[in-house]
Amino acid sequence: MKAWGSKLRRIRALVWKETHQVVRDPSSIAIGVVLPLILILLFGYGLSLDVRNVPIALVIEQPSAEAMELVAGFQLSPYFQPRVLRSMPAAQQQLLEHSVDGIVRIPADYSRHLGAGDAQLQLIVHGGDANRARIIQGYVGGAVGAWSARQQAQGRAIASAPVKLQTRLWFNEADDSSYFLVPGLVVLVMTLIGGLLTAMVMAREWERGTLEALLVTPVRSDEILLGKTLPYFLLALVGFALCVLSARYLFHVPLRGALWVLLGASMLYVLVALGIGLLISAWVKNQLVASQLTMLVTFMPAFMLSGFLFDLRSTPLVVQLISYALPARYYVALLQTVFLAGDVWSVIVPNTLALAGMAAALALGSRVAMRKTLE
Amino acid sequence: MNAAAPALIAQQLCKQFRRKDEAAVQALAGISLEARHGELTALVGPDGAGKTTLMRLAAGLLRADDGSLTVLGVDVGSDPQQVQDRIGYMPQRFGLYEDLTVAENLELYADLRGVSAAERAKRYPALMEMTALGPFRTRLAGQLSGGMKQKLGLACTLVRSPELLLLDEPTVGVDPLSRRELWEIVRGLVADQGLTVLLSTAYLDEAERCSRVILLHQGKVLSQSAPPEVAGLASGRCFVATPSAQQSARALQARLLDQADIIDAVPDGGRVRFVRGTGAAAAGAIDDVLRGLAVEAVAPRFEDGFMMLLRAHANREPLQAVLVTRPIAGRPDDAVVQVQQLLKKFGAFTAVDRISFEVRRGEIFALLGPNGAGKTTTFRMLCGLLTPSAGQLRVAGADVRSAPASARSRLGYVAQKFALYGPLSVIENLEFFASAYGLRGQRRRERIAWATQQFELADQLRAMSAQLPGGYKQRLAMAAALLHEPEILFLDEPTSGADPLARRAFWRRISALADQGVTIIVTTHFMQEAEYCDRVAIMDSGQVLSQGSPAEVRQRASTLARPEPSMEDAFIAVVEQARSRANASGTAPPVAA
Amino acid sequence: MLDSLLRIVALTRKELLAVLKDRRSRLSLLIPPVVQALIFGYAATYDLNHVSYALLDQDHSAASRQLLAALDGSGVFQRVADLQRPGDIASYIDTRRALLVLQINQNFERQLLAGTGADVQLIADGRNSNTAGTAMGYVSSIVEQFNSTWGGEHGWSAAPVKVVDRAWYNPNLETRWFMIPGLIGTLTLIQTMMLTAMSVAREREQGTFDQLLVTPFRPFEIMAGKALPSMLVGTVQASGVLLVAQLWFRIPFAGSYLTLYSGLLLFLLAAVGIGLLLSAVAATMQQAMLYSMLLIMPFSLLSGLTTPLSSMPGWLQYLTAINPLRYAIDVTRRVYLEGTGLYLLISDLWPLALLAALTLWGASWMFSHRMQ
Incomplete structure (x- = not known):
């Protein structure tokens, strides 16, 4: 019992020391607080895949009432900022200069063909950003469809399509991109605090020689590990709270699942990130290398290979296999589900188990790596 | 515990370091030595002699390749934690937490070493008085001078009286004032509290003040004895010469060093102190240099004996003077x-x-x-x-x-x-x-x-x-x-x-x-x-x-x-x-x- | 003049030796950009080639089979389940077993034959609304094709206006084509900037900077000697990514290498200038690294690499004016995909040149005034 008492005292002393350091060291503040805040702001206001106000050239080769009606349709749409031009070469030049993203050409014989019911519009989009191009194609189709609907409403006989597709986007009815960016934000912030910060502070102990003195005391290696883990674990939870609050009140993303499920999953993920950070720093013992390595193995994959931005199912098998080894993948699945879909246990349980397994393996790994020697 | 048994015993201790694509370095080549209870033992020797390696082995931070090392009756290799619970160790670069204040650093080590509140109340004032850090309790450790950092480091290792104190070059880069203060602290601890200390140092005058000195050279023990014994090796060979009026002490020293049979020569208070070797052959040349100068025999110091020992074992590398190829223009008094x-x-x-x-x-x-x-x-x-x-x-x-x-x-x-x-x-x-x-x-x-x-x-x-x-x-x-x-x-x-x-x-x-x-x-x-x-x-x-x-x-x-x-x-x-x-x-x- | 040049060469050589001599650091400079280009080239795509969907066909008619054949024949859609009841839909979406559920109502064929037109319901998992949107777009174009085929066979009058669309520069609308040229700048920025910022901070920490300052080196020579090696490393890294794009992903290179490399040169100058500026501010390597990271993150998020600049709020778009990566990504994409010539890139090049000039000037000012 006495042994346990002194063990607890030692852990408490280490935690206290670490907390003092975090508060006083500007670099910990930078990574643990400033960077997450920058990320929250950037994600909230900077990143958006929503396409609005697309500059588009409308080329009217021969003005007519019918053509002007169509132009009015484009002008009404919130998606477009149309510019009316008279010739194709001028429009092509603008496309080349990137001052417009697409060209809608209304041919000279448009009104004649419209009477015959076989009018054609030509759409040229800039395919560079394929995603955007596809969205613009859809919008142009929509603008034309809206025009036909208005024609129908005015009682003109216009044929309707045989099959009409009615689409519904579940969990994100308003198609708001912050709904899927916010879970990604949480992953990045947790990774930053859990992985990068921990790797750096641990490597710093090796670098500054503070560990050598610490090792030759009654401190056990598991106590050193706990002393390192606890403060950053708590700091990560603060970051988590910040993210959830901004998600709720700044970006108005719903939380449809239970908060405790979200919290539990996040705690597991932080443990995994902490484990990676500790393992890397115990291995390289150098702040510079540790931080670069951590960026490479945790942060970049959390951004690119976790499935929050890009769909993993469409990547080659090798990339999918790699993503299975990355904790971010499981955490993103959990976040997206708990935030937007609710407590779907068949998603939550396997992903949580995967994270728990990783956390256990990493705890064991850092326990082995953190031997009390300098060799 | 048997007080008569030495606090540290090394037997045939070996340690090798391997670096990638390089030959292994034999840091310690089967050394046997001991440090006695209640004594101040110094570890001296040139760079790369293995002093730090030995310290780290004793602190359980490294594992020996061969041989045995017993500290406070415990085999370090098999139970390093028990040794670490009982000793104090101050590495060459003591890792103070620079973001913590003086008091917080002390508190941390007191907590880690399980010092009770009652003990602290007694211990802290003593430590503060000893290190004169009292006025700086709330200052961040990173803002202390080099000497104060070393003293704080020492205080941290002393928050609980260790059974053995290991100090690895505690005075490197410390100015003479702080060095003297540090040294007084350590000596006081040994004299008043019977603390056992093993320290390594590059200062031979410090070694001279220890009760025993172990001289390491290239991973081997050259000598292990009391300083007067080492000094005695040079007895009858130490002299002080007064340079002539036109000659500087430095110039005389240089001339002496050029002689084959001079073990050592250093300027000392305007005169030159030198140690003559055993060879008789070159004696004439030395006498030529000293002709007409006042030379008196002096008692040997530890340093003289140290140089005798080293010269006997190290290949005698002649102390080379540098030759400038282009004379410097201008008058000498400019x-x-x-x-x-x-x-x-x-x-x-x-x-x-x-x-x-x-x-x-x-x-x-x-x-x-x-x-x-x-x-x-x-x-x-x-x-x-x-x-x-x-x-x-x-x-x-x-x-x-x-x-x-x-x-x-x-x-x-x-x-x-x-x-x-x-x-x-x-x-x-x-x-x-x-x-x-x-x-x-x-x-x-x-x-x-x-x-x-x-x-x-x-x-x-x-x-x-x-x-x-x-x-x-x-x-x-x-x-x-x-x-x-x-x-x-x-x-x-x-x-x-x-x-x-x-x-x-x-x-x-x-x-x-x-x-x-x-x-x-x-x-x-x-x-x-x-x-x-x-x-x-x-x-x-x-x-x-x-x-x-x-x-x-x-x-x-x-x-x-x-x-x-x-x-x-x-x-x-x-x-x-x-x-x-x-x-x-x-x-x-x-x-x- | 000659002396000055020789000193710059000597410093450049020393920097390169220090970085490239050690096999590990050599590899750490060259391998990550190429590996990242490969992995991100595959992973960073908004295109879908594997969309799992569940079907609730309550009609089981020839017409519904014809529609489904079009869907299944596309190669993109994989049917994972045939549902029996509408109540099953939720479980498939919730558990992520299906991204889409297509529901065809009981009297689908009857309504079609009656000429009234039939509705088909498509439900998508909006947890990643971007993926879902793309998938729905795929479905709707298949439905459109079905409409024109069916309409032609069954005497429906065609839609009055037909949109004939074409995408220039990327005819198949592959995101990879868009993403990988953008990586040329992104992947080089990180290490170029860090390498420069660190190399001065390292010298400062190890005391060699003082040693340099007491030699006849002038501040601008030191800067040049620090900038050149990083730019060389950056050029090699960029070329590595360029090779991956051309040889591995087979993305046709439409422009001129001269144009591309002139743009990259300006970009690297600006990146190195920022690195030098950071190193003039940072006292230690740790600070240099932190500052670089604090910059790199917004730089890469606000560069237009993954999300378009035009979707950002106006004030933020103005802020990106100081982001060299934004211009570099635009230049590399346009030169690579469109073969844009130098004169059309002026709007990207002059800000880069200005950034380079300002940062380099600022760094040299800091260097000569910080030694007081």
Whole structure:
């Protein structure tokens, strides 16, 4: 019992020391607080895949009432900022200069063909950003469809399509991109605090020689590990709270699942990130290398290979296999589900188990790596 | 526990280090030694002798390859934790948490060592009084001076009386004042509390004050005995010679060192102390050098015996003098460096307070002073690395700040800790500095060949600089700074952490350079080294407290109680006097930044 | 002049030696950009080639089979389940077993034959709304094709206006084509900037910077000697990514290498200038690294690499004016995909040149004034 008492005292002393350091060291503040805040702001206001106000050239080769009606349709749409031009070469030049993203050409014989019911519009989009191009194609189709609907409403006989597709986007009815960016934000912030910060502070102990003195005391290696883990674990939870609050009140993303499920999953993920950070720093013992390595193995994959931005199912098998080894993948699945879909246990349980397994393996790994020697 | 059993026993202890794609280094080659309870045992030896390795093995931070090591009756290899629970260990670079205050650092170690509140109440005041850190309890450890950091480190290892205290070079880079204070603390602990201490040191005068000294050399034990026994090895061989009126002590020392059968010669209080070897063959040559001079036999010191031991085991490397290929122009008495009313302020803090001095051509000039006295700031202004706030500063006839870059090619600079490019090899470093000084073609080849030969760099030209031993690094740094044959050489603590052999070789080269007209300005913490200099200036709180030849400075500090002070005594007296005057006049005590 | 040049060469050589001599650091400079280009080239795509969907066909008619054949024949859609009841839909979406559920009502064929037109319901998992949107777009174009085929066969009058669309520069609308040229700048920025910022900070920390300053080196020579090696490393890294794009992903290179490399040169100058500026501010390597990271993150998020600049709020778009990566990505994409010539890139090049000039000037000012 006495042994346990002194063990607890030692852990408490280490935690206290670490907390003092975090508060006083500007670099910990930078990574643990400033960077997450920058990320929250950037994600909230900077990143958006929503396409609005697309500059588009409308080329009217021969003005007519019918053509002007169509132009009015484009002008009404919130998606477009149309510019009316008279010739194709001028429009092509603008496309080349990137001052417009697409060209809608209304041919000279448009009104004649419209009477015959076989009018054609030509759409040229800039395919560079394929995603955007596809969205613009859809919008142009929509603008034309809206025009036909208005024609129908005015009682003109216009044929309707045989099959009409009615689409519904579940969990994100308003198609708001912050709904899927916010879970990604949480992953990045947790990774930053859990992985990068921990790797750096641990490597710093090796670098500054503070560990050598610490090792030759009654401190056990598991106590050193706990002393390192606890403060950053708590700091990560603060970051988590910040993210959830901004998600709720700044970006108005719903939380449809239970908060405790979200919290539990996040705690597991932080443990995994902490484990990676500790393992890397115990291995390289150098702040510079540790931080670069951590960026490479945790942060970049959390951004690119976790499935929050890009769909993993469409990547080659090798990339999918790699993503299975990355904790971010499981955490993103959990976040997206708990935030937007609710407590779907068949998603939550396997992903949580995967994270728990990783956390256990990493705890064991850092326990082995953190031997009390300098060799 | 059996008090009679030694606190530390090593038997046939071996330790090898392997680096990638390099031959293994045998750090300890089967050593057997012991440190007794209640005694102060010193570990001395040149660089790379294995001192730190032994300390780390004893602290359970490394595992031995072979042999046994028992600390406090426990086999360290099988139960390092038990040893770590009971000993105190202060590594060479004590890892203080710089973001924590003095008090917080202490609290941390007290918590980790399980010191109860009652014990703390008794222990802290004692530690604070002992280390004089009381007024700085709330200061961040990162803002303490080097000496104060070492004292805090010691206090942290002493929060709970350890059964054995391991100190790895506790006084490296610490100024003489702090060194004396630290040393008094340690001696007090041994004398009053019967603490067992094993410490390693590069200062032989420190070793002399221990009850036993273990001399390590290349991973082997050369001797293990009480200091007087070591000194006794040199008995009957130690003499002091007084140079003639025209001759400097340094010149006489140099001449003596050139003789084959001189074990050691050092300038000492204006005279030269030397140790003669056993060989009779060369005796005539030595007598020639000493003809007409007053020579008296003196009692041997520990250092003399130490040199005897080392010389017997180390290959006798002749202490080489450096030959300058191009004579330095100008008359020998020209003032090469002129400093008048030099002032440097950092915000409200005055680092250098209107100092003035002059250095003449071919002189060796030393700036001495405690940590934070303003030496380094002065030095950096002399080299043009800092702009003075006021005052005049001329180096080699030009104002370093406004002079074109080419004027800088007349000075050479060896920074603290030998700033070399670690990942580059020796030859690549030389080539880079040759280019930096605009050496080309034939001359560049000649100068690099000269440096390689004069500084004995040939055997490791392709080795990575970062992995060179300390003495080699120092030679390379000197070589790089001399490639362009500067008129003035600046050396900032060039011998800090160097072993006695390397220091002698260093000063032999420096003396030779000065004799050939190179002006040398140096800072050092080794007060004996001031004896090599023509003139010294003692600084504290940004002011020059005393300057003149070493003899003059010593003379001024002599008192009735101590009519013939050593340089170190003189230094401490001068600084303490100035500080007590400042305190008396009500100014705040000088605080090292 | 010659002396000055020789000193710059000597410093450049020294820097390169220090970085490239050690095999590990050599590899750490060259391998990550190429590996990242490969992985991100595969992973960073908004295109879908594997969309799992569940079907609730309550009609089981020839017409519904014809529609489904079009869907299944596309190669993109994989049917994972045939549902029996509408109540099953939720479980498939919730558990992520299906991204889409297609529901065809009971009298689908009857309504079609009756000429009234029939509705088909498509439900998508909006947890990643971007993926879902793309998938729905795929379905709707298949439905459109079905409409024109069916309409033609069954005497429906065609839609009055037909949109004939074409995408220039990327005819198949592959995101990879868009993403990988953007990586050329992104992947080089990180290490170029860090390498520069660190190299000065390292010298400062190890004391060699003082050693440099007492040699005849002038501040601008030191800067040049620090900038050149990083730019060389950056050029090699960029070329590595370029090779991956061309040889591995087979993305046709439409422009001129001269144009591309001139743009990259300006970009690297600006990146190195920022690195030098950071190193002038940072006292230690740790600070240098932190500052670089604090910059790199917004730089890469606000560069237009993954999300378009035009979707950002106006004030933020103005802020991106100081982001060199934004211009570099635009230049590399346009030169690579469109073969844009120099004169059309002026709007990207002059800000880069200005950034480079400002940062380099600022860094040199800091260097000569910080030594007081």
